[in-house]
Amino acid sequence: MVESEPDAEAMDEIGFKKLLLQFEKRVYKNQEMRIKYPDLPEKFMEAEIELNEIVHEMHVMATVPEHYQILVDLRSVQSLLQLISHDNTDISIAVIDLLQELTDPDILNENEDTVGVLVDALQS
Numbered sequence: 001m002v003e004s005e006p007d008a009e010a011m012d013e014i015g016f017k018k019l020l021l022q023f024e025k026r027v028y029k030n031q032e033m034r035i036k037y038p039d040l041p042e043k044f045m046e047a048e049i050e051l052n053e054i055v056h057e058m059h060v061m062a063t064v065p066e067h068y069q070i071l072v073d074l075r076s077v078q079s080l081l082q083l084i085s086h087d088n089t090d091i092s093i094a095v096i097d098l099l100q101e102l103t104d105p106d107i108l109n110e111n112e113d114t115v116g117v118l119v120d121a122l123q124s
Helices: 013-036 041-063 065-073 076-083 089-102 105-110 112-123
Strands: none
Touching (some): 013 065, 041 065, 065 089, 076 089
């Protein structure tokens, strides 16, 4: 069976960047659809589902904390923080779960420098 989720073993720097690019595109599409059809949820429902799915796919990023600097450099941290207050609570919860996993104490203890960059970005 072929899986659509990125493989943790194959998550190199390029894969990490591609996943972040997909995430940013889905954030933008969701914002665009919500602005275009604010009173027609059925019009932006697909964009909401796609956004929620990519946030769940991003959990694989916790397996490569050495790439967290990319998350900060591409300003995806700001996008994640903005999604915490998303109108769709499923998306908000998914983002909080992702941030919790990315900053897991075990990962933090093993990778203080790389995870510290992410923690600093979350606090600023």
